[in-house]
Structure formats: C-alpha cells, structure tokens
Amino acid sequence: MSEPSGGIQIVAALASGWCDPDSGVCHIETVDETTIADAGSEH
C-alpha cells in the first residue's frame, strides 16, 4: 500500500479506529463501522 519505509511496508490504511500519536485523540472514522458507530467521531 505504501513504499517501504526503513524496510517496512505499511500495508493498510488507518482503519476501524486509531489514536493519534501526536495529539493523543482517538478516532472512529471507517465505513465498515459506521453501521455500529457514526462516522467522524472523535474523542
């Protein structure tokens, strides 16, 4: 999915949810899980 960085290939985009390494804020923003949770939420 992306060019290898330092020999490691990032093979998937941010998905179900994630926490931002810089701000510490956690997000829900995937199509798959909008059936359960509204997209675009963050906390």
Place this chain on the structure above:
Amino acid sequence: MVEQVAKSEESRVVIEVWSDLVCPWCYIGTHRLKAAIAQRPDPDRFEIVMRSFELDPTASREPETIEKAFIRSHGGTADQFLRAERQVQAIARSEGLEFSLDRLSASTFDLHRVSQYAAGQGHGDEFFSRVQDGFFTGTLNPYDPRALAGVAESVGLDAQRVRDILANDEYADRVRIDRADGLELGATGVPFVVIDRRVAAPGAQKVSTYGQMLEQAAGPVLSERAS
C-alpha cells in the same frame, strides 16, 4: 497418511505492538490481532512483543475521570465525549469485549516502565494485556502500584521488583526510545502493529486484515492433505 504441507517448524515470527493503556483501539486491536493468530493452525510461531507508546507524555500523575481528562486536554463537552465512548463501547461489545465507561485517566509512564521490565522477563504481552483487560473491564486500577504488583505476580514476575521499579525511574529511557522507534517506523496511528519488521499497519485493523498481514509476513496458513 497426512502430510504437513507447510513449514510448521519454521522460524518464529515477532509481532511488535506499539500501544498505550488509555487507547481503546489498542485494547480492541490487540484482541483482533490475537483472533487472527488463533485462526491459524500455527499460532505458536507468533510472539507478541509489547512496545510502549505513551500517547500523552504530559498527562497528570493524578487520576481523574476520562471525560474530565479529555475535556481539559482537548475541549468539547462531557456529552460529546460520552457519546463517542458509547460508540466505541458498542463496537467492543459487538466483538465480545467488555468496555467500561467508568475509567480513570492519568500518566501511563510508570505502567510502561513496568511493562518494559515484564518484557525483559519474557512476560511483556501477558502483563500488559492483563492490565489492559482489567482496565477496560473496570476491574483494575492501573494507577495503583499494589494493583500493578499484583498483576505482575499473577504472571510470574517478582512483585517486590515491581514495587522497586515504581519507586525509582528504571526503564524510563526504554519507554521513550520505544515511542521514538514507533514514530520512526511510520506509526501514524496507535496501535501500530509491525510483523517481522516487514509489514505494518496503524490503528485497529479488522481480523481479516491482520490475517492477511500474518500471511504476508509468515507465509500462507498451513494446510493438511492426504497423500
């Protein structure tokens, strides 16, 4: 006769997981990763190594409710925060995971220091996962040194050693180095899973995605065939 087609005795595969206790997606993502491993017939090949990623190095050492901590750091209202929490709770529960909304937030630096000690003793994943599960099910206060020592003892670690670590600053550098390593490797989201230092993915991926990553790094799922 049954012939083992794939290489069941192949080398072990190290899976590094950059994670923080306060990160709900780390809790959910780790369980998904373990589900993907369990779906393979060669789960013993995989070793999970917990890596520290302190999401908020400026967090207070005094525990406060998660909504108070969030609003103080990022703004918004308690209603907005709790609505998002309930969304994550619904996802967790749909996957069979308890998810308490009654959690406390504080600095996780000391927990990470103890996790580093646990990792050095070969119990890093077990220790961190027990603390994580206890935290999210609302059965453990991870900011209580006695609780951490108790978990450590339950996985075979020396509780007194843990109390000593908590009373000084051992492993502080390791915690900071882990965070820097994760960022250098491309962690745009936490959890950040790196398999065999070959493939990686940020955030909590689906079980099927983790399965594909395992296959890419470790080879296809083993199968048996009659011969």
